[in-house]
Amino acid sequence: MLFRSGKYYIFNEVGSSIWNIIKKPLMVKEIITILLDEFDVDEKTCEISVFDFLSRIYNDELICIS
Numbered sequence: 001m002l003f004r005s006g007k008y009y010i011f012n013e014v015g016s017s018i019w020n021i022i023k024k025p026l027m028v029k030e031i032i033t034i035l036l037d038e039f040d041v042d043e044k045t046c047e048i049s050v051f052d053f054l055s056r057i058y059n060d061e062l063i064c065i066s
Contacts, residue, residue, distance in 0.1 A: 007060070009057075009060075009062070014035070014039065014049060014053070015053050017035060017038060017039075018031060018035070018050060018053050018054070019057075021034055021035075022063065025066075028050060028051070028054065031050055031054075032046050032047055032050050035050065
């Protein structure tokens with residue numbers, strides 16, 4: 001994906017799923033619940049991955065958190 005910043009972003013399977021999930025505003029816990037149903041992963045690993053991904057795209061100003 002190319003954004004106005006001129007940066008390209010390529011997400012792995014989980015990142016792509018999160019990106020599609022957050023098209024509508026959700027709480028982080030809701031995102032984690034959806035991913036736990038979709039992927040074979042334990043809850044702690046999922047939480048860490050979600051927070052890491054959201055932090056990175058927030059720092060790159062791709063999302064806003066309210």
